[in-house]
Amino acid sequence: MARWFLAVASSSMFAQSDFQGSTHLLSMEDDVINYSKAADTGPIPRLQKRIDFGDVRLTFDQKFGYLPSMLRHLNVSPAGQMLVFSKTSFQRERIAPNTPRALYVGDDIYIGFVQGSKLLEISSVDPVLGSVFYTLEQKPMERPKFIRTDNCTECHASAKSMGVPGHLVRSFKCDESGIVDLLSGADYVNHRTPLSDRWGGWYVTGTHGSQVHRGNLMGEAAFARQEREPNWRGNVQDLKPFFDTSQYLEPGSDIVALMVMEHQAHMHNYLTRLQYEARQKIAAYGHVDYLKNQAEGFVRYLLFAEEVPLTAPIRGNLEYARWLESQGPHDSKGRSLRQLDFQTRMFKYPCSYLIYSEAFDALPEALKARIYKRLWEVLSGNDTTGHFETLSATNRRAIIEILWETKKGLPSFWRI
Numbered sequence: 001m002a003r004w005f006l007a008v009a010s011s012s013m014f015a016q017s018d019f020q021g022s023t024h025l026l027s028m029e030d031d032v033i034n035y036s037k038a039a040d041t042g043p044i045p046r047l048q049k050r051i052d053f054g055d056v057r058l059t060f061d062q063k064f065g066y067l068p069s070m071l072r073h074l075n076v077s078p079a080g081q082m083l084v085f086s087k088t089s090f091q092r093e094r095i096a097p098n099t100p101r102a103l104y105v106g107d108d109i110y111i112g113f114v115q116g117s118k119l120l121e122i123s124s125v126d127p128v129l130g131s132v133f134y135t136l137e138q139k140p141m142e143r144p145k146f147i148r149t150d151n152c153t154e155c156h157a158s159a160k161s162m163g164v165p166g167h168l169v170r171s172f173k174c175d176e177s178g179i180v181d182l183l184s185g186a187d188y189v190n191h192r193t194p195l196s197d198r199w200g201g202w203y204v205t206g207t208h209g210s211q212v213h214r215g216n217l218m219g220e221a222a223f224a225r226q227e228r229e230p231n232w233r234g235n236v237q238d239l240k241p242f243f244d245t246s247q248y249l250e251p252g253s254d255i256v257a258l259m260v261m262e263h264q265a266h267m268h269n270y271l272t273r274l275q276y277e278a279r280q281k282i283a284a285y286g287h288v289d290y291l292k293n294q295a296e297g298f299v300r301y302l303l304f305a306e307e308v309p310l311t312a313p314i315r316g317n318l319e320y321a322r323w324l325e326s327q328g329p330h331d332s333k334g335r336s337l338r339q340l341d342f343q344t345r346m347f348k349y350p351c352s353y354l355i356y357s358e359a360f361d362a363l364p365e366a367l368k369a370r371i372y373k374r375l376w377e378v379l380s381g382n383d384t385t386g387h388f389e390t391l392s393a394t395n396r397r398a399i400i401e402i403l404w405e406t407k408k409g410l411p412s413f414w415r416i
């Protein structure tokens with residue numbers, strides 16, 4: 001028991017410094033943000049327009065409803081399927097170890113599928129508002145209609161999502177039916193969370209050598225055995241012994257997809273936090289000088305400065321890995337920020353591909369200028385201090401070159 005507590009205490013302390021202490025709920029309904037009144041943009045409103053104009057027809061599948069067709073139109077790979085069995089979301093009564101909830105994630109979209117449910121759950125990234133939530137009714141319709149559902153923010157805008165509308169990724173011990181023990185885990189998982197604290201309540205497929213995690217475990221006895229026999233439910237390749245995998249698009253819950261999603265979800269929350277804070281500070285004071293620490297923390301996260309090092313190679317679904325890498329963009333030498341390493345860290349060139357996202361580009365100029373300045377200082381080698389020492393000179397150079405060729409809107413001092 002003591003060991004669990006230590007792990008929890010240390011991981012949440014880590015999380016605190018990650019946010020520079022700023023997890024309090026920010027005002028969403030002031031004149032500056034106006035979350036519920038502002039028109040939403042992003043992948044779902046765009047898809048809805050195409051459906052309404054008749055450019056896209058979502059097809060309805062007998063077993064999975066609109067899910068497969070939606071994934072195709074939103075450029076989401078089903079191979080990156082992830083499965084969560086803890087009873088934690090708003091359809092909790094339908095979720096259990098033998099009927100896990102499936103999650104599919106693209107660059108700016110998160111889609112939840114629950115077996116037998118009348119609804120798909122969707123979180124779509126609006127570059128300014130952050131996560132905007134929708135449901136889609138699972139019944140054949142001439143023109144399927146996504147319904148914006150702001151009351152999802154009851155859970156999805158809290159200290160667990162950096163105080164803004166965003167994503168939740170957690171890891172708790174569960175009993176045999178999927179009920180979570182909220183004192184037993186991490187309520188904020190990202191690329192800084194040790195693997196040993198991750199994936200309580202999740203299925204995990206793929207190999208990870210001797211690294212331990214909490215995936216595939218339900219019930220006290222299973223956790224106790226994990227203490228005695230580390231990894232007895234690790235390196236799992238097949239989930240058939242746990243439930244009927246034919247009820248899902250894919251048989252697995254991919255370890256690589258999970259790690260990428262965990263990196264990305266925090267990145268999205270961070271971008272939204274910065275967007276809200278910057279706009280509110282500009283409205284109040286006319287500048288963003290008070291956000292120095294937030295910007296600094298963001299640059300560290302963007303460059304994976306405190307990513308937990310891998311102590312053994314990780315291998316997941318190859319189809320997903322290939323799909324991810326193919327998304328680019330690539331430079332003239334074929335390099336891309338999405339190239340995977342998964343030997344000692346996640347990405348070969350550790351700078352988040354979300355630097356290409358609309359949400360990054362939409363940051364207020366004054367704040368973006370500050371971020372670019374720090375990014376340049378670190379990458380050009382003028383700052384080799386503390387947090388960035390794991391970033392090798394070769395990788396710094398490579399990231400500068402890749403961005404030079406692939407990123408629009410770099411400031412004029414960016415040179416190669």
Ligand code: HEC
Pocket residue numbers: 084086088089090101103110111112121122123133134135149151152153154155156166167168169170
């Ligand atoms: C009772 C709290 C709660 C409510 C209400 C809720 N969610 Fe969630 N949601 C969660 C939790 C917790 C997770 C994290 C994954 C897990 O443990 O199941 C999550 C994860 C998700 C995810 C995947 C990851 C992410 O955070 O983007 C999507 C998509 C999602 N929810 C959509 C919705 C939508 C749409 C609604 C409203 C219709 C909604 N949720 C309402 C608790 C909630």
